[in-house]
Amino acid sequence: MPELPEVETVMRGLAPHLRGRRVIAARLSGKRLRLPWPRDFAARLEGARVEALSRRAKFMLWRLDSGETVISHLGMSGRFTVLPGPGGAQGARALGEFYFHGPAGDQPGPHDHLVLTLDDQTRVIYTDPRRFGFFDLAADAAAHPMLAGLGPEPLGDEFTAAHLARAFHGRRAPVKTALLDQKVVAGLGNIYVCEALFRARVSPRRAAAALAPTGRPTPRLARLVTAIREILREAIRAGGSTISDHARVDGSSGGFQQHFSVYGREGEPCGGCGRPIRRITQSGRGTFYCPRCQR
DNA sequence: CGGGACTCCTGCCAGC
């Protein structure tokens, strides 16, 4: 699940608990995630204070006072859970029972891969059944190989119809595929691309190049930019979308899945024309759209 | 080079 709105939701949920706190213990499951754990990861976290949290595309960044930055990616099924310390003991019990499956209520679950204990006794747990997520540490996060080539933030000033026109010009792939390319725009995933294309009334099958025949902005591209921004803002406001895995750090679900117009709605009537939503496969991934409303 | 297929891993669901 985790696309930009879900990562933003998790980051905003973690920030008040992590910011300004010192990590006093870091415990790892030892199981390999998408990438190997950074060398001496626990030791490099322990004793460090978290100065600031931010998000870039689908990556979460924790700047430490050691000069390093934790880079975290949720993959497909990663989630963070905060168990408040003594100050929030009530919440800790309620959540502990749910997320910690041991008899005492504080044993890590089978898919818990990182447990941080902070200097106020808050615990922060990273859980990831599919293990497509990862952690890394870097002195310069922006220069990290996974971040260096990213396109603009879709909610930032650099993401414009002019940018899309340049990125799409000469590109034969379908616009759906192009928007999933993190070098074109950073942070979109399958769900929000489907939803944004529907709102912009652009067919996911159309070649990207056909939307930018001259390499210059067009009204359609402007519509697409607006649709992407709107969808992302609405999804962030709703706390992201919970399909099966995403949760906020307090365990509650996001709500944007209630507002999907096409995603996961194959066969249901289109809200615009009433004809059935269609599902096709593009680059091996499901695409949902209305063949009538989207051209 | 662009673009598609394949890969990592587990959970879940539909269908038999």
Add this chain to the structure above:
DNA sequence: TGCTGGCAGGAGTCCC
């Protein structure tokens, strides 16, 4: 009930 196959939000790599 229990099995099997297909599918799932990401993104790097490998080929043509």
